[in-house]
Each structure stands twice: as C-alpha cells, then as structure tokens.
Amino acid sequence: MAQENLEESLFLEVSEHNAGDIQLCRKIGFLLTGERKKDYTDGSDALVMSAELSSLAED
Known part of the structure; x- marks a missing residue:
C-alpha cells in the first residue's frame, strides 16, 4: 500500500512576533x-x- 510509506508530520502555527515560541520550535x-x-x-x-x-x- 502506498500510504504505508508516508511519514507522519506535525504542523503548527505561531505568530511572527512570538520569537520565544519560534526559537523553541526550531530547537x-x-x-x-x-x-x-x-x-x-x-x-x-x-x-x-x-x-x-x-x-x-x-530527541
């Protein structure tokens, strides 16, 4: 099955002004x-x- 090869991803949104959250997410x-x-x-x-x-x- 083709779906068995798909990797699962997690998506989120963060305000462009929220530097602390952006830094944490990247970390x-x-x-x-x-x-x-x-x-x-x-x-x-x-x-x-x-x-x-x-x-x-x-991690």
Whole structure:
C-alpha cells in the first residue's frame, strides 16, 4: 500500500512576533514550511512550521 510509506508530520502555527515560541520550535526540530499572511486579528502573519514525528521521537 502506498500510504504505508508516508511519514507522519506535525504542523503548527505561531505568530511572527512570538520569537520565544519560534526559537523553541526550531530547537526541538520544527522547520518553517509556510506563512499565512495577516492571519491574526492584529494583521500579523502566522508562520506555519512542521516536523516529522519520527525526528521528534529521536530527541
């Protein structure tokens, strides 16, 4: 089955202004994978980050 070869990923969003959360996410293995323009009510962008679950389990 083709689905057996798919790796599972975890996605999250964080405000572009939340430097502490961005740093923490990068430290534990998340990578920046996208951006949602003006996603928050204050007009700021949301950064989309993802990590493969298998890489998070290794730490």
